[in-house]
Amino acid sequence: MVRYRVRGGNALRGTAFIQGAKNAVLPMIGAALLAAKGRTVLRNVPIIEDVRRAVELAESVGAYVELHESERTLVIDASRLTSAVLPAEIARRFRGSVLFTPALLHRLGEAIVEGVGGCNLGSRNLDFHYLGYKRLGAVVDEGETVIHVKASGLTGATLYLDTPSHTGTENLIMAASLAKGTTVIENAALEPEVLDVIDLLTKMGARIRGGGTGFITVEGVDELHAVEHTVMPDRLDAGVFAMASAITGGDLNLVGTGLDLGVVRYKLEQMGVEFAPQGAVLSVRCERTLRPINIITDTYPGFATDLQSPIMTVAALADGTSYIHERIFDGRFALAGELNKMGANVEVDGNRAVVRGRTPLTGTQVTAHDLRSGIALVLAGLAAEGETVIESGYLIDRGHAHLAARMRALGADITREISEH
């Protein structure tokens, strides 16, 4: 059991180093398995539990993988894949496991998916993935627990996503990259991480046009080769550090190549947070009482659902009533009950929440129900009086690298503990 212990009241000051993006590196590990020769090198890899699970999963299908933690570098040799099975005990522990299917399909002619994990956020369907594979010529056998996808070569087709699924877009681009002929993906996801994956695949030899337009065309090629790529910075990690600066009255300099917080920055500015880009560094501070905010989550370039829980904590500390409308997932308000235990006043009605601030927060024992509610509780702990103990800290470690050490370096009083129970 991992738990985080936070004693609130310290302002966070200094330079925060933003990790590489979880939601870019996971599809990249899946993409590396498409290369039948050579070694792929991924740099700026976040040392998070999801990456460790992805390494285990890649090894379980026969890839040779080196994770050089202090160099934040992965070396992946997928020249000898030996198993088409994505075993339940690893695959059920992270969502990114879904991104291994295209490589197994192309390299071994089948993928046997024993399970897919990820944050528990209500329904998380995969129908767009499987419908897409079918339209490319695969046979998909959806059993009670195991899904078997088979194909002796894929052929390009026109695909349409009902909503622009993030991993769905990545999977269908990977599947189309080695298919015969042209594939068109309509209503594709626009997320920057998807564009970073397209950059990697393009370096590998894939022919992909239209990234970022919602309308992607892929001309299939015969093979993809192993290359080197640097993972983009994690805008969710950056958003969390910006919020930590804001709610503690701190002053942080965020460092992460080409960091772009988009709408998150504008929403925090509406709340009174000041951002000052200084060349490659983004400074964040807040010297005034926070104003309340309205948030509607959406696919990119809308407000990212993954920062909805963290901004709920910020809203609880703002002076007035904030409104949050969650439009991506139907079960992403598990944070509300935990925040209320700390003294917040959050009322949930379906996919809408009303946050009445400002209420003083007091430390107590709380539970992370998913990665982002976990990090939102760390934020609450930083601003609370007394000690906050956050159970189920593994969920936080799924997505944030060396969190306690990075926050301690900025003045936070936070420790990460491991116990038997």
Ligand SMILES: CC(=O)N[C@H]1[C@@H](OP(=O)(O)OP(=O)(O)OC[C@H]2O[C@@H](n3ccc(=O)[nH]c3=O)[C@H](O)[C@@H]2O)O[C@H](CO)[C@@H](O)[C@@H]1O
């Ligand atoms: C590893 C990774 O990149 N995870 C991210 C990815 O998850 P993930 O790719 O799983 O999220 P999707 O964009 O696919 O899902 C968004 C919504 O679409 C629905 N849907 C999706 C696919 C499908 O085939 N059918 C369907 O109905 C889901 O049930 C959900 O309600 O995007 C989410 C939304 O930005 C983020 O919260 C996750 O951090």
Ligand SMILES: C=C(OP(=O)(O)O)C(=O)O
């Ligand atoms: C929902 C998330 O992750 P995953 O899709 O990996 O479960 C997240 O990062 O908040």
